[in-house]
Amino acid sequence: MNCIRNTHCFKLIKFNKHLSHDAAPLPKSIRFMPRPKSLPIVGTKLDFIVAGGGSKLHEYVDFPHKQLGPIFCDKLGGSVDLVFVSDPALIKTLFLNLEGKYPIHILPEPWVLYEKLYGSKRGLFFMNGDEWLENRRVVNKYLLKENSEKIFENPVKNTIHELIQKWINETKKGFYVPNLETEFYRLSIDVIISAMLGSSISHKFSAHSDALLTAFAEEVKKIFQTTTKLYGWPVNMCQKLNLKAWRDFKKSVDVSLFLANKIVEEMINIKKPKDGLINLLIEENLNPEIIKRIIVDFVIAAGDTTSYTTIWTLYLLSKNKDVRQELFKKNSIIGYAIKESMRLYPVAPFLTRILPKECIFGAYKLKGGTPIIVSIYTLGRDEQYFSKATEYLPYRWDRNDLRRKELENHVSSASLPFALGARSCIGRKLAMLQMTELITQIAQNFDFECVNKDEVTTKTSQVLVPSQEIKLSFSLRKTVSE
Template sequence: MLASQILFILILIIFLKFIKIILKYIGDFRRKKDIKHLPIVPFVGHKFHLTKKRTELYDFFLELSKRFKNEPFWCLWIGTLPVAIVHHCDIVDAFFTSSQHTKKSWQYNLVHPWLGTGLLTSEAEKWYSRRRLLTKAYHFEILEKFNEIMNEHAELLVQKFENLLKDKTKIEIFKESKLCTLDVICETAMGVNLESQKSANLEYVSCVDRASKLLNDRFNAPWYWSDFVYYKTEPGKEFKKCLNVLHKFTKDIILKRDTEFDDLNLESKKKFAFLDILLMAKRSDSALTFQDIQEEVDTFMFEGHDTTASGLAWTILLLAENQKVQQKLYQEIEQELEQSNKQLTSSDLRKLKYLDCVIKESMRLYPPVPYIGRTITEDCVIGNHKFKKNDPVIIAVCSIHRDERFFAKPEKFDPDRFLNESEINKHPYCYIPFSAGRRNCIGQKFAMMELKIILTSVVRRFKIRSSKKLDDIVKVAELTLHTIDDVYVDLEPRF
């Protein structure tokens, strides 16, 4: 008798939950019917569209933005979940000009096992206090101290290219870019030189790469979004093993550096790391724990290498395909730097106006982070549409950057368009490679300095060519914009 009663209660609970899902779905469908979307299958949504190969989804999303270009946003139904895709810069004001809707979308929860709730994923007061603490780490005078490190690793990259050419080994540009930027961020964030450009077989290096790939795969597979399911699968088990290695590495570095840490003025030190700023803060704020510090260090490592590597690789590929632009850039470098072999300074970089335009135009066409996920934090109206609290939104940076109202011939690689800043400033959010507003990328000056130093070093030493056209390269937009296959470049020494 008791067993049948329990069974009845369970069936009743399941039935009520099912009814709740049905009612919510009907309510969401009525609310979202004014947003344009492709035809959907009830309760399935756009699943059949999303079952396209991951190699087709980036181009598919760009095509949908073109199809709905007169709409402020369009709707993507993932099963019963409606997601508004914002692709007009005049609509993103709501997410960048106030403190509302700064909460990241739920997909960022998948990053928590690696990064915890560091600056990328934290919210409310914790985010604000961390942002305030870390802002001083990106002060101009502190960034100046990282010039030497960036120059050293840029030179190592150039030397590695020369050795690979001598050995007649193909140069896979995304792989080599990642190793270089990983070395830079590891030394600037933790004060440790991995030397991954000399040996990519280090366990930490391989785990960073593998964990990033596994995380990308998980983002693209809804059936893996549940922790309960994911960590019972082989990819989930492998991801956990990688995290054990990564967390142990950063934890050991933090504890070791803490024991050696002194309280000298950081700015008086010739070399220091972002970690030192956190350790200094811990001495005056007992609430800041080693776990808190590790979250931020892991966030530095995660955000600071893959995104910059993406920007670097796409820029090199664009230069390979646009020889006139490459030659113009080379001429500027030779003219402004006067064949000096000294390490590049910020003063040198400020002279390279065209280099700045080249990088900006590259990130317009191929933003390292092509999509930004946000959550509506309170009921509101945006673009004449009523949003409810907790509605998910995706800001399509890659589509905003292709808006014909602000960029003539948007598919064309034309760095000259950035020579006239007034053209780009027609709208404050028509160009947002580093996001914008309160949650913009805190490390954008660091990233731009790193990109300029590495690109200057490469362009000065090599003519860059590629036998593969960019249109033929399969692009995949997940955590970062990358490629599905290896992409090789041909380098010819200039002297």
């Protein structure tokens, strides 16, 4: 009997051992998440400031990821625990399963305060709940459905063609070193207008409102610069004391919104051909006030994102002669060249979500309301996901390219320049159309080289921008000039 009991006990112990070995460990509290070393009271604020503050946030965050792994927690000198994550599988779960029906992202503090104080209602990026979902669904139909970019193809191509003609004329006089930021900001605005107005009328509109559009392009640029200056400061206090940093920010938003509203009102009031987005939205019975809010924000969202992505791509091409030569011969690789530059220089180096409810996130149980910061910059440069991670190799994206075999690691979901899921970039097809067409036309017409003497690094100024102005010298390609 004893023997039977003993055997039974032994079996039970074995069974329990087996159970405890296989069962998933219980999720841990956020208190057990790795954290960078910090001082009492000030936490990591000093390290953060020494590392360069907001303008070097992407590098500051890259460092603890390398030390602590793909998930860690830091307050960045504030009072709230922020969870930083750079694991592609976890990020996919966040965007596809955990963010909920109404995904919420963190908005820049000065913009939120401005909206609260002056009641200016904004577009999709600022909307939440049902208002966001209803409008997003309508606009998705025209900007994201299959082949939707076909509607905009001709207006966008023509708008870019005009810029290239201007550059060809300049280049005929000798080398041309354009101010890329100014030229591409203005181009992004013209492209949005052409997509809004459709086939024929956009050109006439741009010519008519030239001064207005140039002023607007300059002002929008300032919004991003002045927002960055307020980063890390108590914005409420800056506003109450009416400090210069707040006054500059407020002025840039006041003027940009005023000009953007004027431009969009003019677009709504003129007689439009059927194929422009404004007309399509009017036909959807969207309230003209909402249409105005959505389009004003398109113009603002398109300016810096497409400009800097194009600048980074041209910069990388100028530094990589082999890729440039390949691209001159084979236009089909332009899409890969852009993808590869967004992996290395994602204009949105971080994405954010607020967890809608308590959930299991990797090994942790997190409360509803926890802010999650997705470290896009770190992810794209991680050797685990991209072999030869710091090299510019557009062919890594081309399934048919045999050189791909040399690259052991390639996890395409580790590069998310436009985010993922229901709240991802609504302008991504339009942006890709614009950037591909622009670089195609540049490659067909010009050779170019970088004339910056010092090394160009990165800084976060809301978006990831070059540490100094990138200067490229353009000359006509022989076949064009002959």
